[in-house]
Amino acid sequence: MSLARDQIHNFAAGPSPLPQPVLEKAAVGLLNYDGTGIGVCELSHRGKEFKGIIEGAEANLRKLLEIPDNYAVLFSQGGGTTQFSSVFLNLLAYRRLKHASDANYAPPTIDYVVTGSWSSKAYQEAERLSIPPAPGAKPFAEPRIAATTKPAKFTTLPKADEYNFSPEAAYVYYCENETINGVEFPPAGSQSPYAFPFDRVPEGVPIVADYSSSFLSRPIPQIERHAIIYAGAQKNLGPPGVTIVIVRKDLLVDTTEAMKLGGVPAVPIQSEFKTLADNKSLYNTPPVFSIYVSALVLEYLLAERGGIAGIAETNSAKGDALYSALDEAEAKGKLRVVVKEKDARSLMNITFVIEGDREKEFLEGAEARGFRQLKGHRSVGGIRASLYNAVTLDSVKALAEYIKSF
Amino acid sequence: MSLARDQIHNFAAGPSPLPQPVLEKAAVGLLNYDGTGIGVCELSHRGKEFKGIIEGAEANLRKLLEIPDNYAVLFSQGGGTTQFSSVFLNLLAYRRLKHASDANYAPPTIDYVVTGSWSSKAYQEAERLSIPPAPGAKPFAEPRIAATTKPAKFTTLPKADEYNFSPEAAYVYYCENETINGVEFPPAGSQSPYAFPFDRVPEGVPIVADYSSSFLSRPIPQIERHAIIYAGAQKNLGPPGVTIVIVRKDLLVDTTEAMKLGGVPAVPIQSEFKTLADNKSLYNTPPVFSIYVSALVLEYLLAERGGIAGIAETNSAKGDALYSALDEAEAKGKLRVVVKEKDARSLMNITFVIEGDREKEFLEGAEARGFRQLKGHRSVGGIRASLYNAVTLDSVKALAEYIKSF
Numbered sequence: 001m002s003l004a005r006d007q008i009h010n011f012a013a014g015p016s017p018l019p020q021p022v023l024e025k026a027a028v029g030l031l032n033y034d035g036t037g038i039g040v041c042e043l044s045h046r047g048k049e050f051k052g053i054i055e056g057a058e059a060n061l062r063k064l065l066e067i068p069d070n071y072a073v074l075f076s077q078g079g080g081t082t083q084f085s086s087v088f089l090n091l092l093a094y095r096r097l098k099h100a101s102d103a104n105y106a107p108p109t110i111d112y113v114v115t116g117s118w119s120s121k122a123y124q125e126a127e128r129l130s131i132p133p134a135p136g137a138k139p140f141a142e143p144r145i146a147a148t149t150k151p152a153k154f155t156t157l158p159k160a161d162e163y164n165f166s167p168e169a170a171y172v173y174y175c176e177n178e179t180i181n182g183v184e185f186p187p188a189g190s191q192s193p194y195a196f197p198f199d200r201v202p203e204g205v206p207i208v209a210d211y212s213s214s215f216l217s218r219p220i221p222q223i224e225r226h227a228i229i230y231a232g233a234q235k236n237l238g239p240p241g242v243t244i245v246i247v248r249k250d251l252l253v254d255t256t257e258a259m260k261l262g263g264v265p266a267v268p269i270q271s272e273f274k275t276l277a278d279n280k281s282l283y284n285t286p287p288v289f290s291i292y293v294s295a296l297v298l299e300y301l302l303a304e305r306g307g308i309a310g311i312a313e314t315n316s317a318k319g320d321a322l323y324s325a326l327d328e329a330e331a332k333g334k335l336r337v338v339v340k341e342k343d344a345r346s347l348m349n350i351t352f353v354i355e356g357d358r359e360k361e362f363l364e365g366a367e368a369r370g371f372r373q374l375k376g377h378r379s380v381g382g383i384r385a386s387l388y389n390a391v392t393l394d395s396v397k398a399l400a401e402y403i404k405s406f
Numbered sequence: 407m408s409l410a411r412d413q414i415h416n417f418a419a420g421p422s423p424l425p426q427p428v429l430e431k432a433a434v435g436l437l438n439y440d441g442t443g444i445g446v447c448e449l450s451h452r453g454k455e456f457k458g459i460i461e462g463a464e465a466n467l468r469k470l471l472e473i474p475d476n477y478a479v480l481f482s483q484g485g486g487t488t489q490f491s492s493v494f495l496n497l498l499a500y501r502r503l504k505h506a507s508d509a510n511y512a513p514p515t516i517d518y519v520v521t522g523s524w525s526s527k528a529y530q531e532a533e534r535l536s537i538p539p540a541p542g543a544k545p546f547a548e549p550r551i552a553a554t555t556k557p558a559k560f561t562t563l564p565k566a567d568e569y570n571f572s573p574e575a576a577y578v579y580y581c582e583n584e585t586i587n588g589v590e591f592p593p594a595g596s597q598s599p600y601a602f603p604f605d606r607v608p609e610g611v612p613i614v615a616d617y618s619s620s621f622l623s624r625p626i627p628q629i630e631r632h633a634i635i636y637a638g639a640q641k642n643l644g645p646p647g648v649t650i651v652i653v654r655k656d657l658l659v660d661t662t663e664a665m666k667l668g669g670v671p672a673v674p675i676q677s678e679f680k681t682l683a684d685n686k687s688l689y690n691t692p693p694v695f696s697i698y699v700s701a702l703v704l705e706y707l708l709a710e711r712g713g714i715a716g717i718a719e720t721n722s723a724k725g726d727a728l729y730s731a732l733d734e735a736e737a738k739g740k741l742r743v744v745v746k747e748k749d750a751r752s753l754m755n756i757t758f759v760i761e762g763d764r765e766k767e768f769l770e771g772a773e774a775r776g777f778r779q780l781k782g783h784r785s786v787g788g789i790r791a792s793l794y795n796a797v798t799l800d801s802v803k804a805l806a807e808y809i810k811s812f
Contacts, residue, residue, distance in 0.1 A: 002441030010444055015694060017448045020437075027433040031426075035408030037776075038416055041645035041699070042423045044779055077647070078483045078676055081690035085674035125675055133539035134668035234691055239447035241483070241647040241693035262540035265672035268491035269531055270484055284487035285640055287647035288421060289695050293447070370443075373450055 003370075009395035012373035013179055013349060014213065015234045017390040021304070022296045029292065040292045045285050053288075054281060057295035064216065064301060064308050067246055068224055074245040074273060075281040075291055080118070080212045080232040083243060084125035086271040087173070087208050087228055092141060093258035093267060094206075094251050095170045105263045107139050108170035111146035111205075113163070113196075116154040116178025117379065118210060123173075129265055140265050141170060154181050157344040160197040171206040171227060177214035177346050180377045181338055182384065184214055184346035188222035192343040198225045206251065214348050215244070216301065217389060218312035227251055235348070236389040238294030241287035245273065252277050301389070311389055318387045318396040319347040325400035326352055334406060338382065353382040362406060371399055409776075415801035418779035419585055419755060420619065421640045423796040427710070428702045435698060446698045451691055459694075460687065463701035470622065470707060470714050473652055474630055480651040480679060481687040481697055486524070486618045486638040489649060490531035492677040493579070493614050493634055498547055499664035499673060500612075500657050501576045511669045513545050514576035517552035517611075519569070519602075522560040522584025523785065524616060529579075535671055546671050547576060560587050563750040566603040577612040577633060583620035583752050586783045587744055588790065590620055590752035594628035598749040604631045612657065619754050621650070622707065623795060624718035633657055641754070642795040644700030647693035651679065658683050707795070717795055724793045724802040725753040731806035732758055740812060744788065759788040768812060777805055 010017040026040075033040040033049060043049050058073045067073060076082070088110070099105050107130070112123040126143035133140075146165050147158040165172060174196060177184040186192040201207055206227030211220070215231035223229065228247045234240035252274040255267035269275055275283050305311050323345065326337050330352075338351040354362045362383065366374050376382035387396055416423040432446075439446040439455060449455050464479045473479060482488070494516070505511050513536070518529040532549035539546075552571050553564040571578060580602060583590040592598040607613055612633030617626070621637035629635065634653045640646035658680040661673035675681055681689050711717050729751065732743050736758075744757040760768045768789065772780050782788035793802055 003438075003443030005438055005443050005445075008443035010448055012444075012448060012450055015447055015449065015451060015691065018445065023437050023445055027436050030433050030436065031429050032409075032411055037409030037411050037414035038418075038778065039411075039424065039429055041421055042416055042418060043421065044418055045421060045646070046784075047779075077485065077488070079690045082483070082674070082676050085676070089674075128662055128665070128675065129672045131662070131665040131672065132668065133543075133671075135666070137539075137668070140672070232691065239693075239695045240451070240691040241696060256534055256537070259534070259537040260541070262538070262543070265539075266535045266537065266546070268488070268495075268674065268677065269534065270488050270491070271674065284485045285421065285638065285646040287645075287693055287696065289645045290647060290693065372444065373453075378452075 007370050008372055009370050009398060010372050011385040011391065013384060013386040015240050016386060016388040019300050019390045022293060022300050025296055026293050041289050045282055045288055050288060053292050053295050057291060057298055060298035060302055064298065065220055070249050071246050072249050072252060072277045074276045075286055076243045076245050076276060077287060079243055080210060083230045084122040085129060088126050088129055089265060089267040089271055090273050091171045091206060092264045093255040094253045096258040096261050096264045097253050100261055107141050109166040110141050110143040111165050111169040111172045112143055113174035114145050114148040114150060115157055115175060115183055117180045118178055119175040154178065155339050156341050157183055157185060157194040159193045160200065163197055163200055165201055167202050169205050171208050172201050173208045175210040177348055179213045179349045180380055182346035182349035182351040183339055183344050184348065186343050187218065188220060194343045198222060217315050217348055219308050233290055233294055238297050239290045241290035242294060247273050314393055315347050318393055321396050321400045322350050322385060325403045329403050348388060349384055349386050351376060351382055351384045366402065369402055413776050414778055415776050415804060416778045417791040417797065419790060419792040421646050422792060422794040425706050425796045428699060428706050431702055432699050447695050451688055451694055456694060459698055459701045463697060463704055466704035466708055470704065471626055476655050477652050478655050478658060478683045480682045481692055482649045482651050482682055483693060485649055486616060489636045490528040491535060494532050494535055495671060495673040495677055496679050497577045497612060498670045499661040500659045502664040502667050502670045503659050506667055513547050515572040516547050516549040517571050517575040517578040518549055519580035520551050520554040520556060521563055521581060521589055523586045524584055525581040560584065561745050562747050563589055563591060563600040565599045566606065569603055569606055571607055573608050575611050577614050578607050579614045581616040583754055585619045585755045586786055588752035588755035588757040589745055589750050590754065592749050593624065594626060600749045604628060623721050623754055625714050639696055639700055644703050645696045647696035648700060653679050720799055721753050724799055727802050727806045728756050728791060731809045735809050754794060755790055755792050757782060757788055757790045775808055
């Protein structure tokens with residue numbers, strides 16, 4: 001059966017839905033960008049048209065998130081997974097250069113906060129890349145876990161006193177929203193016991209945050225407390241293929257110089273943030289279509305969604321609508337919400353388990369009502385509803401009604 | 407002035423034009439893929455729809471190029487530039503594992519054939535990544551130049567007896583088509599003095615080819631003489647963002663194991679070919695739209711363009727039409743063709759210099775006739791017409807007529 005878009009409510013965990021007006025505009029631009037007679041994927045990435053697109057995207061992103069001027073905004077390739085290594089490689093090079101004259105340079109610790117699958121993977125990659133260049137030699141770094149909720153199967157967040165930061169780490173790393181179970185840090189600077197404890201991080205230690213799945217869903221109140229914030233596009237920004245990296249400009253270092261000093265791993269040139277920054281994200285051919293659609297989304301968010309305040313308000317209303325329906329159904333014994341603590345609950349990925357062997361029935365009923373992509377991640381099962389920016393409050397209310405009536 | 411697509415002849419060097427029917431189909435799929443009510447960028451990359459797209463693309467690519475079964479086909483991210491490092495890292499890990507029990511493992515040589523800007527960059531990246539892990543330690547490898555046309559400013563190719571291969575290199579590397587001056591190796595196995603001398607490469611040494619700018623323009627007669635062939639999509643395959651890597655399956659190695667042996671650089675996990683192969687190119691979220699459009703292009707090439715034989719025939723006719731017009735104009739002293747030897751001339755990128763200070767006049771006349779993106783690369787200037795697959799014979803004939811009449 002062929003379905004129209006307006007018969008569908010897409011709760012995909014990513015790639016996620018995109019706003020209808022954006023896709024309509026992109027469909028035109030695909031064949032003829034701005035009256036040039038050339039489609040957007042057929043334009044030179046060094047021509048004035050594409051330059052306008054990428055510069056406009058950066059300006060709108062800076063405006064939406066109030067990104068300070070001392071941060072570079074990079075459009076990189078390879079997804080969030082690539083940033084697991086890029087962040088490590090660039091920050092170790094930065095560290096090495098800071099200690100350039102140190103003849104006994106020692107491998108630094110790195111503090112990972114592990115609250116789910118994505119931060120686990122980032123930590124594992126740091127461990128892999130730390131393997132010494134020869135058996136018995138010093139490792140390149142000593143990644144460690146500063147806090148984790150693994151014992152609670154990643155269904156909550158650490159409290160402030162559960163963090164154990166080392167005094168001189170190369171950096172501290174956390175993932176703002178974990179998509180699989182749906183745990184999300186309260187907004188930076190919040191008074192919640194689950195807020196990320198910026199004030200406990202030793203002074204001068206760079207803080208890195210993976211914002212992939214909550215980027216642009218609400219303001220980021222403490223950007224300036226971060227060294228690097230990165231986010232894959234495919235949740236709230238655009239189609240997969242582009243990853244935004246917001247990096248404090250003093251961290252843009254020449255990794256080749258660090259490699260020559262020794263004690264750091266080799267850095268592939270396309271992973272070097274400085275190269276990307278020096279070339280305004282056009283060191284090589286960028287993923288032009290992903291950037292173009294992202295640019296359209298950013299315009300749309302500013303013009304039609306009331307900027308970041310308007311987006312945050314809608315997302316908050318969506319979360320309230322769904323969680324209150326779930327809490328009500330849980331009280332009746334129909335289902336179980338995975339994340340108990342309200343302050344640790346994600347507004348982007350909401351997970352629950354249907355009780356009494358009725359999951360299949362729930363999913364079939366959902367499918368019949370046009371609800372799509374509700375199955376939980378294959379590693380944990382259950383149900384997951386992702387409420388990214390392009391999911392409307394009406395879609396969420398429809399799902400909430402279905403849950404109440406189930 | 408707003409222009410229709412059919413008023414334009416786009417000779418861009420990449421991103422390059424895409425076939426009109428493909429773009430029309432993609433514009434529909436962007437909002438509603440195959441009647442699902444969900445756009446192609448909004449589908450899960452792990453769902454059956456996207457699985458169908460990527461598997462179909464691989465099957466059609468194998469069919470078009472007759473890729474043997476003992477080769478994996480990977481859809482990777484980061485462009486050709488990323489392969490400069492990935493090829494190096496994976497083949498050094500392969501080499502290290504082959505010599506796993508060698509307590510005195512010595513850095514291997516690597517033989518680069520440098521015939522233009524792209525192979526120069528690949529060579530430079532190998533040099534960077536070879537930097538020893540500590541001052542005074544052994545480098546990871548010793549890249550060298552096995553042949554180069556730099557003294558001729560990259561306007562020709564080496565002859566067979568000008569190659570100086572080392573006996574046990576980790577690999578031999580060449581770039582099949584250099585886009586800036588427009589030199590292209592005659593088809594593999596050809597009897598031309600400029601053909602790549604496969605039979606001079608010492609037995610067992612893996613051969614790597616960057617096919618980015620000539621991929622799918624004609625058959626690749628000697629795939630099985632290569633270890634790795636890679637190509638960025640944005641010339642003949644699809645929008646930028648995806649890079650095809652065709653790699654012999656025995657070269658898919660666990661780079662972590664090699665790192666533990668020591669003597670090889672750290673390999674970011676997303677650069678490991680084995681990880682990509684084991685996960686059928688879905689280790690992380692792939693650039694779904696670039697892969698989708700590539701899949702449509704492959705279908706179109708098979709169904710509407712007579713497969714690779716039909717494409718090659720058209721490209722040959724396009725090259726003949728333009729080069730004969732240029733040779734005629736050169737005889738009249740109007741211009742100078744950059745590449746003199748016919749066997750070294752590219753069918754994809756054709757470069758020439760207008761004589762007598764008339765370049766501006768030439769470009770203005772071209773612009774008025776709907777010819778676009780004819781300016782040469784900023785590093786060399788002059789004129790460059792790129793004749794990728796989606797440039798029609800009619801467009802090339804129109805340009806040839808303009809040149810004759812100029």
